[in-house]
Amino acid sequence: MRSLEEFYRALDDARERMFTTVERVPLDALAGWSADPATGTIRHHRGGFFTVEGVRVDRPGHPVDHWSQPIINQPEIGILGILVKEFDGVPHCLMQLKAEPGNCDGIQVSPTVQATRSNYLRVHGGNPVPYLEYFREPSRHRVVADVRQSEQGAWFLRKRNRNMVVEVQGEVELLHGFHWLTLPQLHRLLAQDDLVNMDTRSVLACLPLIAPEPEHERDRDRDEFTMALLRSCRPGSPTRHSEQNLLSWITDTRVRTDLSVSGVPLTGLPGWRRVEGRISHDSGRFFDVIGVQVTAAGREVARWDQPMIAPYGMGVVGLLVTRIDGVLHALVQLRAEVGYVDAVELAPTLQCVPENYDVLPPAARPPLLDEVLGAPASAVRFDTVQSEEGGRFYHARTRHLIVETPYRPELAEHPDFRWVTPHQLSGLLRHSHYVSMEARSLLACLHSLATVSSPAGVR
């Protein structure tokens, strides 16, 4: 196991060789991209990649009961895969240092493989994707996780990626730009702003935290919070709701959710306008669709143009956690998003861009905003800014908060909220479309606290 200091030196070194420079240009000046004359849909002339389209959303009974918006349509299912191998009995994850044009801070820690279907089938030519074979023929290895999961349902139309963790035995050649890191090391990197990329957080969440045996010798030094967290990751720990109760709640909410999405022209999209070569909301809020010209060093393709989504303001996702019978529970909500395949997914307690509520009706304000954002510093267990995917989103950053609160049943009185354990979330994550990208990101951060708050680390 290399030390984190060595990793940081490699990171500094990589930052000098590998970077992107991005220039914002008007959408109609993007080389290789054009808008459909009839609909305004923005697509690449070779097809593939992704398109930017318009949708109209209807949500009867909701504070905002209809709206229109641009959305990214990328129907291909890519692979996000982490290769795991034991060295001296300690599992290590093979991580890649990667620069994406939308990243704030250049390089981030990516999964072993992060490839769209066109990438890995080499539809547009290009070199083979390193380590892809482990994920294309997973049955030859031990598959720890293999599940399609959604991504941001507010910006992506039915986007799914295949999240995989594959454990190998035998030699694995270490290619330039790749690094073996232990889970505790990855957990420590999660405490740093904008370092562990969204795809890594997504895949890590699908890997259940294997907590040490109950009340293990080395647990004695741990604080009550960590003990409750470790208990909550173990099968058989008491839970506020049974698994069947949660599944029935999800079924019931999915059947009742009335959200319909229909394709409409991007040209003349109500509430949106073209300003200086980008597409913006009339209020200036939510997000812009922008054009960028990318020059990359240390990547196969050195220059390309593309549209991106540039959100307004910094997002916040927050998880209230509490101890029930000594077991940590997190307050999750069932949340509908435009782009979800199946109506609703489990989302964090809070998920919003606070500034957007200046232009929305008061009833749209999230119910537990003050509990999360107004929590005393002593209750805040995690507070880090994480980046959204830098290949599609431009400087999209989200503050991740985990806040501990005394158990107050009234917090879960809203029919869309319920207290669940991390172990229950891990169980649901074996299946598709139960746990949202935002919830997965926070679950990875929550898992990291088992390491960070105790030097003993997780197994």
Added chain:
Amino acid sequence: MRSLEEFYRALDDARERMFTTVERVPLDALAGWSADPATGTIRHHRGGFFTVEGVRVDRPGHPVDHWSQPIINQPEIGILGILVKEFDGVPHCLMQLKAEPGNCDGIQVSPTVQATRSNYLRVHGGNPVPYLEYFREPSRHRVVADVRQSEQGAWFLRKRNRNMVVEVQGEVELLHGFHWLTLPQLHRLLAQDDLVNMDTRSVLACLPLIAPEPEHERDRDRDEFTMALLRSCRPGSPTRHSEQNLLSWITDTRVRTDLSVSGVPLTGLPGWRRVEGRISHDSGRFFDVIGVQVTAAGREVARWDQPMIAPYGMGVVGLLVTRIDGVLHALVQLRAEVGYVDAVELAPTLQCVPENYDVLPPAARPPLLDEVLGAPASAVRFDTVQSEEGGRFYHARTRHLIVETPYRPELAEHPDFRWVTPHQLSGLLRHSHYVSMEARSLLACLHSLATVSSPAGVR
């Protein structure tokens, strides 16, 4: 607990009061229904109910790589619910005797509630659905199963119903036409042709068989097959493949499956024609879309017209089962169907209408047809004709076969086939869209063998 003899007397009695007479009429003579002048889509003038539309299917690389067909589009999610209550410590299911126009033999045994969303919201008026409240507010009772499941993917476009089992305590008024039956009694009825309707079989499959403890006293009289079946329903019994292995196989197959469906006009649908007021395939095979005029006695609405699907020939679904380490395993395949929400679902070993292969390329012939249909009588554990849903399908009958075979690993060499235990299927049935209608129907029949082959019955 009433005896089955009493139930049969009630059934005979009901057959005299409650029946439908059906007259086949041309599609364009159906009162209340008309074809869209542009597309030919057949819809009811009040909207709702369902439509009959045309689709074009593309399946590159498949023996039949494209075709067009009519399909039923019924986007509403209805409720199929069975109410359970213990009498003298024995669980009883509240079943309804119901006549549907497509039934061959009049009355069948239906779930407590079998209602489309329009039905239960009383969009078209009508009386309240009896016992609906138990399923509309399930959190007030013990929910045993609550999951949306697909129906025939060859005839229905993305049809799902909510399958529910709710256990109640306290008095339940027994309304006319309803009967309390134990699981062993229902299992015995399953051995009879065309008696237990499709919706009941679907819901029963979502109810895991609770098998007695291993090697229980009363197991001693059971034969080896039943012992293997009971073991296979217990958690912790050895399985040929791990749950993670099955999930990864499903994810992999779903990602690789290339089946696309697009709406096309029903008018002039390639390969289909209007003959004597119905829509038929040029070959005369597969199915017809027909019109029927229904006169009903003992139902709220006494007379109505509707289109139905009338399949050609009798279908066959077959499950090969084998003992692996003393645990019964069933051979299932991942099968793509036009109407599935998520590309493929687990289907029986065999699922076909044998006569249709006269007009299809030889490569389309199902791989294990002869193993199932040519099995010696001594290997056949179940052989009964069951009916498909009589509200949409006219005289649609499917022979259900369960055939035991010695363990031959080569049977599962095809990448789309795998040996799984009933307990594994029950686990997957807690989630949507893993186990097809046809597989659920056979699983309910397989569960019934635990009762039928031993008078001790299941708990």
